[in-house]
Amino acid sequence: MIDVIAFDADDTLWHNETLFSMTQEKFVRLLANYHSTEWIEQRLYATELRNLHYFGYGIKGFTLSMIETAIELTDGQIQGREIQRIIDTAREMLRAPVQLLEHVAEVVSRLAAVYPLMLITKGDLFDQETKIAQSGLADYFTHIEILHEKSETTYRTLFKKYQIDPQRFMMVGNSLKSDILPVLALGGQAVYIPYHITWMHETVAPDAATSAQYVTLEHIGLLPALLGQ
Amino acid sequence: MIDVIAFDADDTLWHNETLFSMTQEKFVRLLANYHSTEWIEQRLYATELRNLHYFGYGIKGFTLSMIETAIELTDGQIQGREIQRIIDTAREMLRAPVQLLEHVAEVVSRLAAVYPLMLITKGDLFDQETKIAQSGLADYFTHIEILHEKSETTYRTLFKKYQIDPQRFMMVGNSLKSDILPVLALGGQAVYIPYHITWMHETVAPDAATSAQYVTLEHIGLLPALLGQ
Numbered sequence: 001m002i003d004v005i006a007f008d009a010d011d012t013l014w015h016n017e018t019l020f021s022m023t024q025e026k027f028v029r030l031l032a033n034y035h036s037t038e039w040i041e042q043r044l045y046a047t048e049l050r051n052l053h054y055f056g057y058g059i060k061g062f063t064l065s066m067i068e069t070a071i072e073l074t075d076g077q078i079q080g081r082e083i084q085r086i087i088d089t090a091r092e093m094l095r096a097p098v099q100l101l102e103h104v105a106e107v108v109s110r111l112a113a114v115y116p117l118m119l120i121t122k123g124d125l126f127d128q129e130t131k132i133a134q135s136g137l138a139d140y141f142t143h144i145e146i147l148h149e150k151s152e153t154t155y156r157t158l159f160k161k162y163q164i165d166p167q168r169f170m171m172v173g174n175s176l177k178s179d180i181l182p183v184l185a186l187g188g189q190a191v192y193i194p195y196h197i198t199w200m201h202e203t204v205a206p207d208a209a210t211s212a213q214y215v216t217l218e219h220i221g222l223l224p225a226l227l228g229q
Numbered sequence: 230m231i232d233v234i235a236f237d238a239d240d241t242l243w244h245n246e247t248l249f250s251m252t253q254e255k256f257v258r259l260l261a262n263y264h265s266t267e268w269i270e271q272r273l274y275a276t277e278l279r280n281l282h283y284f285g286y287g288i289k290g291f292t293l294s295m296i297e298t299a300i301e302l303t304d305g306q307i308q309g310r311e312i313q314r315i316i317d318t319a320r321e322m323l324r325a326p327v328q329l330l331e332h333v334a335e336v337v338s339r340l341a342a343v344y345p346l347m348l349i350t351k352g353d354l355f356d357q358e359t360k361i362a363q364s365g366l367a368d369y370f371t372h373i374e375i376l377h378e379k380s381e382t383t384y385r386t387l388f389k390k391y392q393i394d395p396q397r398f399m400m401v402g403n404s405l406k407s408d409i410l411p412v413l414a415l416g417g418q419a420v421y422i423p424y425h426i427t428w429m430h431e432t433v434a435p436d437a438a439t440s441a442q443y444v445t446l447e448h449i450g451l452l453p454a455l456l457g458q
Binding site for chain 2: 051054055056057058060061063064067068070071074075076077078079080081083084087090091094095123124125126127129146148
């Protein structure tokens with residue numbers, strides 16, 4: 001029995017990582033005269049991880065990390081107008097229209113008629129609120145929570161806040177690390193729907209015992225059948 | 230009669246604008262060989278306003294605006310290592326310890342024993358959560374809300390969410406634009422406690438009729454007496 005179904009947003013309801021990935025490709029091209037693709041990507045990732053503690057997740061922090069990596073990798077020789085191009089891509093990312101994944105609109109509206117739905121996402125408040133508003137899905141969710149991090153601690157706080165019994169809670173998302181494992185650890189239910197790209201920082205390899213505790217679906221269109229709807 | 234007292238955070242409970250102001254002074258010094266202080270400040274402010282729609286409030290957006298202004302004002306001649314210094318100041322801002330304003334710790338703990346208190350702030354989620362945690366005040370607040378913008382619409386949503394009667398709600402803050410005027414417009418009560426610096430974007434000049442509707446205090450230490458505590 002399920003009282004509440006919660007959805008992750010980025011790469012579960014709408015495309016997100018593709019946008020970061022496309023921007024990263026542009027960034028690699030910008031520095032192609034200086035270094036190999038592999039080395040640029042490796043240094044950018046290292047800068048992102050180092051900055052996560054200061055900047056958190058989201059486009060603005062990613063942009064600052066790109067700028068910092070560009071300065072480091074060119075030994076300060078990068079031109080002002082090239083850095084301007086990096087900032088311009090940030091603005092392009094921020095105004096990119098929200099693109100729902102296939103089946104999302106239908107599945108969310110159908111399940112909202114039966115269950116209270118929650119949206120639980122992490123990242124930049126301003127950015128996430130803009131996307132939620134643009135998605136046209138906001139009204140289907142009883143509660144929307146934007147967290148700075150999805151961990152056992154933050155899920156536990158939510159369960160307390162909304163008096164949710166974890167055993168009757170189901171989380172649906174594309175990140176094993178953020179959406180699945182912490183919810184299972186608290187006794188909740190989880191449905192893993194992989195997206196075709198996952199940011200390295202979100203990847204984990206769960207053991208066989210853990211894998212047996214959650215359901216993996218190929219796409220969200222299969223969720224109503226799983227729920228017997 | 231008051232059911233709930235809500236506090237703004239930045240420059241009401243702890244120092245914030247001084248940090249932006251000090252960073253801006255460093256920025257002006259960085260470009261001092263190129264332009265006058267006035268022109269640098271004017272162009273930075275113009276960039277900030279233009280970017281507000283994309284980046285929202287907060288240190289990361291401010292940093293991207295400083296970088297963009299530096300590129301613009303030096304016609305792209307700014308050096309990579311100078312831009313690195315701008316990013317370094319962002320990290321310094323983000324790890325600056327939270328400094329409570331005078332009387333805050335005492336007043337908040339005293340009022341929390343009598344009223345349910347709320348914290349209503351705006352800006353960067355990650356940044357604000359870090360400051361709230363560091364402040365040591367989190368446990369005094371029944372609800373903490375971090376908004377992307379403080380407007381009649383967002384206050385109305387909060388009143389509905391927490392079933393608050395605006396007439397029995399008091400907002401305490403340092404921004405007429407964000408803390409006082411929207412709350413008055415919805416029939417609430419407001420206490421204005423000016424901070425010694427106000428960001429230009431937050432300044433408004435209310436008319437005499439509006440000014441008569443809120444109380445101005447010199448510092449937060451005077452709040453308990455106003456409430457008859």
